[in-house]
Amino acid sequence: MPHVFFAAAYRKSAFPALFVSFAVALAATGCVRLSTFDANGLWKVVGEQCVPNARNTANPGPCASVDFQKRYALLKDINGRAQYLLIPTDRVPGIESPEILYGGSPEYWAGAWAAGRYVDARLKTTLAPTQLGLEINSSQRRSQNQLHIHVDCMRNDIADALAPYRHDTSGTWRWTTLDGKRYRVMRVMSLTDGGNPFRVVARDLGAQQSMGAQTILVTGAGPDTTRDGWLVVNSGLDVEGGTGTAEGLLDHSCALARAR
Numbered sequence: 419m420p421h422v423f424f425a426a427a428y429r430k431s432a433f434p435a436l437f438v439s440f441a442v443a444l445a446a447t448g449c450v451r452l453s454t455f456d457a458n459g460l461w462k463v464v465g466e467q468c469v470p471n472a473r474n475t476a477n478p479g480p481c482a483s484v485d486f487q488k489r490y491a492l493l494k495d496i497n498g499r500a501q502y503l504l505i506p507t508d509r510v511p512g513i514e515s516p517e518i519l520y521g522g523s524p525e526y527w528a529g530a531w532a533a534g535r536y537v538d539a540r541l542k543t544t545l546a547p548t549q550l551g552l553e554i555n556s557s558q559r560r561s562q563n564q565l566h567i568h569v570d571c572m573r574n575d576i577a578d579a580l581a582p583y584r585h586d587t588s589g590t591w592r593w594t595t596l597d598g599k600r601y602r603v604m605r606v607m608s609l610t611d612g613g614n615p616f617r618v619v620a621r622d623l624g625a626q627q628s629m630g631a632q633t634i635l636v637t638g639a640g641p642d643t644t645r646d647g648w649l650v651v652n653s654g655l656d657v658e659g660g661t662g663t664a665e666g667l668l669d670h671s672c673a674l675a676r677a678r
Contacts, residue, residue, distance in 0.1 A: 461564040464491045464505045467503030482536055489524045492533050492569075498670030500540035501570040504530040510565040514557045518565070519614050527552065527609040527616070527636060531648075535568060541675040547638020547646070548577050548584075549674050556655055556662030557630040568665060571672035572637055579580040580649055581676040584639045588647060591622065596651075597666060600659040605639050607647040615650045624656075635664040 440514055458464070468481035468491045478484040481491045489508055493502045504526055504644065510517065517523055530628050532552045551572040554565070555628070583603045585594060589604040606613040632654045640646025651667070653660040 435528065442648070457561065457563045459504070460493075460562040460566060461506055461509065463493065464507060464564070465509070468493070469507050484630055488529055490526060490529050492536060494536075494540075495568075498570055499672045500537040500675075501568060501668075501670050502533055502536050504533055504538065504567040504569060506565050511563050512557050512560060512565045512630070513554050513616070513632060513634070514628070517623045519620055519629075525610045525614060526565070526567060527614055530569050531636070531643075533569045533607055537571070537672075541571075541672055543675055545571065546641055547643050547648075548572070548580075548640065550638060551668045552636040553664050553668055554634050555665060556633050557653060559633065559662035568668060570670055573667055573669040574674045576667045577637070577674070580637065583649055585644060595659075599653055599661040600657055601651050601653045601664070604650045604652075605647050606650055609619060609636070609648060613648075615652075617626070618650050619652045627656045631662060633662050633664045636665055 463480060468478050468484050472478040472481075472484035472486070478491065481493045484491045484507065486507065491505050491507055493503045493504050493505060506524065506526065508524075518526070530552045530606050531550075534545065537550065538544050541630050549572050551568075551570060553568040553570075560566075576596060579594070580603065583592060583594075583605060586603075586605040588605045591604050593600065595601070596604060604618060606615070606618060609615065612618075614638055616629075618632055619632055620629055623632075632652060635651040637649050637651070638646065639649050651664060653662075653664060655662040
């Protein structure tokens, strides 16, 4: 799904005043579809606003936070009740970027999981690990040319559908169908180093597959991630019956939070 942000977030950009006025008018009635105007919009917000603001004034606005040591920022997406995006503070186009697989590269997934506290704060509740989801789209199914991981609520029915995999032996893929698309699911005990979902998916791709065609979703495998770990859910445009986006497995309305 294309990302949307308040037009005010672009107050320092090079967009003409006419665009800003138009964006404000759209925001008043719904939302602005950033991808319609600029596929580099996310980078312009993070690289040209959040990073210098955090460095020069200690105020990361319009981002919620900027972590220079871990090399990522967190930005509230206007799309959804509580959805945040984790975005590198380096120029990293997306899931196809080879630098995300190097030893010592930033552990974006661990950072995205920790960002669940921002979702909790928005919802004024504490989500169970099985109710929190992280997702990244394939290069062909994204609207922005800057890597970003969605941090949001899981759909209730998808959380239920993944329940049979919560006690799987870690490190083993199992195939399933979710929303009519083919996915494979692996339980991992860490989101860093060898358990980093980028590396987990990349090392088991077939010879004719590519990282750019993949989508990844991560959610808790049980009520205690220290004990239960996480589920890595992967599909791809190069998989028969697969998909390049798992964003639809998230619930941007966070209905499960209302039910608690």
